[in-house]
Amino acid sequence: MEFATRAIHAGQEPEQTTGAVIPPIYPTTIYAFEEPGVSRAGYEYIRYGNPTRHALETCLASLEEAPAECPALCFSSGMAAIDAAFRLLRPNDRLLLARDVYGGTTHLAETILRPNGVVVEYADASNTELFIEAITPGTCMVWLETPANPLLQLTDIAAVVQAAHDAGALVAVDNTFATPYLQNPLALGADIVMHSSTKYLGGHSDALGGALVVRDPALRARLWEIQKVTGAVASPFDCWLTLRGIRTLAVRMQTHCENALRIAQFLMGHPRVRTVYYPGLTDPNQRPLVQKQMRGMGGGMVSMELEVADAEKLLKSTTLFTLAGSLGGVESIISYPAKMSHAALPVEERRARGISDGLVRLSVGLENVEDLIADLEQALG
Numbered sequence: 001m002e003f004a005t006r007a008i009h010a011g012q013e014p015e016q017t018t019g020a021v022i023p024p025i026y027p028t029t030i031y032a033f034e035e036p037g038v039s040r041a042g043y044e045y046i047r048y049g050n051p052t053r054h055a056l057e058t059c060l061a062s063l064e065e066a067p068a069e070c071p072a073l074c075f076s077s078g079m080a081a082i083d084a085a086f087r088l089l090r091p092n093d094r095l096l097l098a099r100d101v102y103g104g105t106t107h108l109a110e111t112i113l114r115p116n117g118v119v120v121e122y123a124d125a126s127n128t129e130l131f132i133e134a135i136t137p138g139t140c141m142v143w144l145e146t147p148a149n150p151l152l153q154l155t156d157i158a159a160v161v162q163a164a165h166d167a168g169a170l171v172a173v174d175n176t177f178a179t180p181y182l183q184n185p186l187a188l189g190a191d192i193v194m195h196s197s198t199k200y201l202g203g204h205s206d207a208l209g210g211a212l213v214v215r216d217p218a219l220r221a222r223l224w225e226i227q228k229v230t231g232a233v234a235s236p237f238d239c240w241l242t243l244r245g246i247r248t249l250a251v252r253m254q255t256h257c258e259n260a261l262r263i264a265q266f267l268m269g270h271p272r273v274r275t276v277y278y279p280g281l282t283d284p285n286q287r288p289l290v291q292k293q294m295r296g297m298g299g300g301m302v303s304m305e306l307e308v309a310d311a312e313k314l315l316k317s318t319t320l321f322t323l324a325g326s327l328g329g330v331e332s333i334i335s336y337p338a339k340m341s342h343a344a345l346p347v348e349e350r351r352a353r354g355i356s357d358g359l360v361r362l363s364v365g366l367e368n369v370e371d372l373i374a375d376l377e378q379a380l381g
């Protein structure tokens with residue numbers, strides 16, 4: 001079945017007792033046992049399992065092309081999902097992080113993993129060949145994000161997988177920006193896909209959540225054990241909202257991509273905009289990768305480089321782009337990495353990563369694209 005069909009039907013058969021077409025929210029924490037040690041339908045306690053969560057987990061696994069025996073694991077947040085994956089690592093294990101991963105991922109690695117003895121290493125993943133050189137026989141896990149934030153650079157997942165597997169390392173890909181609509185890292189050989197479902201999967205800026213999806217039942221069993229004992233599971237209500245969002249993921253992502261491409265093209269022609277970052281459009285070297293691993297589309301995020309004064313004016317003057325720190329909702333969002341997502345980095349480090357004080361990031365929403373362009377035009381002046 002095609003993606004849009006699976007988004008609406010996988011894990012979402014009408015409910016057995018009443019025929020409810022929409023999977024109900026099960027707020028119960030406990031389930032009546034048939035007899036001691038024998039549950040009625042496999043459910044015992046909310047932290048171990050919940051039907052609303054399982055519906056979402058089944059659907060997500062299908063969208064990420066995981067085998068049926070590997071439902072996703074849904075967490076209370078994206079960070080909780082990353083934390084669970086990182087708990088696979090032991091003291092002296094080596095973790096290779098792409099340099100431009102989400103700041104929270106780096107923060108977690110530095111504040112929790114490194115003090116506990118995990119060797120945390122970084123490499124620039126915008127050049128796949130150089131990144132691969134940083135993978136050594138001692139590397140245990142490689143953590144990637146593609147497109148990466150905020151310059152939307154791509155890494156060749158299949159090439160990294162090959163090098164990492166040769167070295168005996170697991171590959172985890174944060175697929176939050178691309179979503180399974182554009183990119184399926186498991187099908188490219190990755191071992192773990194991670195999502196902040198708070199973004200495009202939920203899609204309406206009203207539900208917090210995270211997920212891990214894997215294709216090896218033994219790895220899933222280890223991660224499930226970690227989730228069960230640490231307890232950062234997604235709430236039934238957040239699962240229900242996320243599943244509701246996922247039903248329209250295909251049409252939303254299609255429009256996010258179309259709108260973002262139009263806006264990137266408009267910005268490329270604007271005299272005040274110095275550089276535009278949009279996968280597959282602005283850097284010819286990335287075009288083959290967009291075709292190879294992103295189904296030919298660049299996603300819903302666009303970044304641009306301006307004079308600082310122009311950037312400040314734009315941030316103050318847009319009326320349809322809300323100044324906010326997140327992404328992936330139906331509404332358009334504008335953010336300023338130097339003072340928001342990347343403010344904690346020392347200036348030299350920001351500069352080294354190409355994040356100037358004139359960099360602005362857009363999460364392009366589903367408003368009418370002509371309205372969005374008109375708003376940017378008036379705000380750029």
Ligand SMILES: Cc1ncc(COP(=O)(O)O)c(C=O)c1O
Nearest residue numbers: 077078079102174176196198209
């Ligand atoms: C790419 C990426 N990964 C992970 C996270 C963390 O997710 P959450 O905020 O749901 O904990 C975020 C949040 O912004 C993100 O953008």
